[in-house]
Amino acid sequence: MAIPDESVGLGVDIVEIERMRKIIKRSPAFVEKIYSAAERAYCDEHAHPEVHYATRFAAKEAVLKALGTGFSGGIHPLDVEVRRTAKGRPYVVLTGRAREVAREQNVREIPISLSFTHTDAVACAMAITDESVAAQERRRDPMEELTRQFKEARTFLDDLPAKESGQA
Template sequence: MPISGTGIDIVEVSRIKKLMEKDERLKNRVFTDNEIRYCERKRKKYHHYAVRFAAKEAVWKALGKGGVGLKNIEIRNRSNGQPQVYLKGKRLDPLKILVSLAHSRDYAVAQAIVVE
């Protein structure tokens, strides 16, 4: 599997929380309905929003393409907890993207690798 792109992103959880509290519409502009449902069920929901935001940014960087909106990138968890990337849009469908997520009390980080 040749690697065709990589991306990494780190965000402060407090920054994401502050932005989302300031602008309620931000949630719906950036996150899919599935992501919102997932995060809202969590006790530390802003940690989950932050790590998904970092993942979307990492995927966007790994794709190296403009014109891909963050809402077209969806992060879901498999039943075993492993994160998985789903892309919306015809030109994105055949791509395989591996993603790794982590968060601490203050930060959320994600790495994405696009493989052919």
């Protein structure tokens, strides 16, 4: 079995929504410590903010798993912020130590996917490095490779001296 390539990090996390609701109720300061003002505004504008807080917490964990660090080495939850494009697609903005770690690893992009059910929030993140992009570019499409080989063989055949007529 091959050793996994370190050029792409993958992180997945799941958070129980009810647990997040209880944490927020018990300790309102929790949201101030963990979420940016923009994240809090987004979550609080919904009928069930705990769903969105849980989803964003899962995203923060997934991103840090993809980087291979977790909340350690000076990385704070506020160093990972989940935002949305104008069309609603979530994306991550890194600051502080999380940003430094990503730069040290030559991370080019961290796409994320968020989802939730009635009970759980889940997030997936990939830390795509410059090396992983270069490796992908080096890989050849099998049909392109076959076409290249055919052209080489055809050129080789075309370069062979033609037999004189009448010789068998």
